[in-house]
Amino acid sequence: MMKVRLGGYNIDAKTIRELAGDRYEEMTPEIISASYARISRDPREVTRLREEARKDVEKARNSNRTIVFGLGHSSIAEHAVFNFDVMGISRLAVEAVEHFRLASFTEKSQRYIRLGRDFVVPEEISGAGLKRDFNGLMRYLSDTYLRLYESIRAAGGDDERAKEDARYLMPLATTAQFGMTVNARELEYMISSLASHPLAELREFASRLYGLAGRIAPSLVKYPDPTEYFRSVPSVRAEIRGKAGGKDASIVRGGPEAVLVDVTPDADRRLAASLIFSSTGMSYSDSMRKAAKLGKKKRAAIIASTMKNMKPHDSVWREFENIRILFEVIVSSSCFAQLKRHRMATIIVQDYIPSLGISVPDSVRKAGKVGVLKEAASKAGRIYRKIDSRVEEARDYALLNAHRRRVLFDINLRELYHFSRMRSDIHAQWEIRRLSNMMCALAVERIPSGSMLLCGKDSFDKRKKDLFG
Ligand SMILES: Cc1cc2nc3c(=O)[nH]c(=O)nc-3n(C[C@H](O)[C@H](O)[C@H](O)COP(=O)(O)OP(=O)(O)OC[C@H]3O[C@@H](n4cnc5c(N)ncnc54)[C@H](O)[C@@H]3O)c2cc1C
Structure with missing residues (x-):
């Protein structure tokens, strides 16, 4: 007979502390990991195994240490999950944190709130004697942001549009807030790689994560230290640059965005x-021969048949993952902030390059304030170069949301469907919507049948009707 029991679930830390009283030290997700770790070799029911782990937490911890680290059965650590409230961290640092794909993030959006004067003053910049220059830039940007917001409003933009677009002028040092849910395996990886990061802010973040989770689950979050392998990344990149014939060799202004x-x-x-x-029951090579013999029209009909019962929220079949598309895109930091959230893609970035120019919202053009944004970018560029000459690793803090970078976006066709549903939709932010539309058009050229229903949620019904009647 089937039995399904609730093994555990995450509840907020304060409730746990209030209810646990003297037994707080025993309130650890290691119990779940320890009981699941024993499933494979112990004939007893998993519920019994968990009861046993609950009774002796130290024994459960030892068992985890042996199984996760001794035997290398690391997936056991994935059963322990943590939630972190993160505040007062820079937008630049958030980019590095959200680089980790096996975690969940929800971030306060700069699109929907009016920004204040909260920004991070990085330790590297203070240490290099550039605090005054940096603070001066931050004050200037906050004031100009407010004026730009008012100008967009005065030119007929609504509050939402004005917030959404004025933020292109805000720096990457602006503070952010997010909630993060992550399992112990990914958390340990995150801690040890961020502990090796060139930026002090991220090393501090790693140390805080370890301070919180290492105490609760010492048997699962065990190796928080920086590693030579991660630490050497910047110097290896410098070597590659040297071998490739210098930095920024092929930078051109303008050009297609995708x-x-x-x-x-x-x-x-x-x-x-x-x-x-x-x-x-055919082998793959026979299936390929069959697909070739069928011809274009019948192949298209086979592909179309998988979509005929589809609704806007349904994903296309997993077989679409066999098709891979590699895009090179040039996006602003604002756009990248959204692009990087797609965890099923492989995203490879270059550094921000101020000479790639800036992305300018239409509302800023309409308000006649392109010059204001350009002037801000150029002031930020001057401080960026000053920081670069003394503490290269901290230079991006001075850049704006409008500054751009090149990104390789490697995505399978199934994820591109998901991406286009959200990002080509009418509710999507304008820059990522434009990018998504370009990517879909490029995909249609090369994969006409497989891409037949790539579109935003808003145009799904019409597109489907055009295809299927
Ligand atoms: C209009 C709009 C407004 C937004 N506003 C905000 C905002 O204010 N704040 C904010 O933080 N984000 C915001 N987002 C981003 C959004 O929440 C998603 O993080 C982002 O679009 C990535 O998409 P995804 O989460 O569906 O998954 P992807 O990472 O693209 O993954 C694709 C699919 O894989 C599955 N998947 C991936 N990872 C997991 C997982 N861990 N568990 C279960 N299933 C998984 C899901 O089915 C998912 O849809 C907004 C997005 C849009 C389109």
Whole structure:
């Protein structure tokens, strides 16, 4: 008979502290990990195993140490989950934190709130004697942001538009807030790689995470120390730059914001073959031969059949993951903040490069304030160069949300569907919406059948009707 029991769930830390009283030290998610760790070799029911782990927390911890670190069965640590409230961290640091894909984040959006004067003064910048310059820039940007907000409003933009677009002028040193849910395995990885980060702010973040979680789950978050492997990344990059013939060799202003640089060859045929493979008993090579023989029209019909019952929130079939598309995009920091949230993509970034220019919102053009944004970018650029000459690693704190970087965005076709539903939709922010539309158009050129229903949620019904009647 099937039995399903609730093994555990996350509740807020204050409630745990209030209810636990003297037994607070025993309130640890290590119990869940320890009991699940024993499932594979112990014949007893998992519920019994958890009871046992609950009775002797030290024994459970020892068992975790042996299984996770001794035997290398690290996935056990994934059963322990933490929630962190994070405040007062810079937008620049958030980029490094949200680089970790096996975690969940919800961030206070700069799109919906009016920003104040809260920014981080990085230790490196104070240490290099640049605090006055930096603070001066921050004050100037906060004041100009407010004036830009008012100008957009005066030119007919509503409050939401004005907030959304004036923030292009705000710096990456602006503070952010987010909630993060992460399992102990990913957390340990996050701590040890951020402990090796060139920025002091991120090293402090890593140490705070360890201070909180290491006490609660010492048997699962065990190796918080920086490693030579992570620490050496900047010097290895410098070596690569040297070998490639210098920094910033091929920077050009302007140019397209999205280019499709690589795609699975013969993608429609391969997609049809994957669908034939999973729906028949044929080998993959026979499925490929069959897909070739069927011809373009019948292949398109096979692909279309998987979408005929689809609704806007449904994902396309997993077979679409067999098709991979590599885009090179140039995006502002504002746009990147949204792009990086797509955890099923492989995202490779370059540093921000001020000579790539800035992204300018239409509302700023309409308000006749392009010059204001450009002037702010150029002032920020001057401080950026000053910081660069003394503490290179901290220079990006001075840049604006409007500054741009190049990104390689490697995405499978199934995730591109998900991406386009959210990001080509009418509710999406304008820059990522424009990017998503460009990426979809490029995909349609190379994968016409597989991409037939790529579109935002808002246009899904019409597109589907056009295709299926
Ligand atoms: C209009 C709009 C407004 C937004 N506003 C905010 C905001 O104010 N603040 C904010 O923080 N974010 C905001 N976002 C970002 C949004 O919350 C998502 O983080 C982002 O769009 C990435 O999409 P995704 O979470 O669906 O997953 P992706 O990372 O793209 O993953 C694709 C799919 O994989 C699955 N998946 C991936 N990881 C997990 C997981 N850990 N558990 C379960 N399933 C998983 C899900 O099915 C998911 O849809 C906004 C997005 C839009 C479009």
